Amino acid sequence: MEFLLEMSADLAVGLGVLGAAVGAGIAAIAAGIGIGRIAAAAVESIARQPEAAGDIRGITIITAAFIEGVCLFAVVIALLTGFIGLPALVDSITKAASGG
Secondary structure, X not given: OHHHHHHHHHHHHHHHHHHHHHHHHHHHHHHHHHHHHXXXXXXXXXXXXXXXXXXXXXXXXXXXXXXXXXXXXXXXHHHHHHHHHHHHHHHHHHHHHHOO
């Protein structure tokens, strides 16, 4: 019974690390898509109204910076969450490899 509990705890830690990596990847992909859509809309707006190019460019840069900030925050939180469980995962792998 103790073996099953230990094995399920190791699986939970491993899934936590995997979930953190997937979460960081999803945050980065979503930010890339969002910034791409903002840039496309800005180019289209400048093409329709060239005299407003300066204002549109400034708003685009500020909005992209906000998205990058949120993405960076999400990636840091995901990686910190994953790395909290990483030492326990490494301990269980070394314990299993040594036959203990």
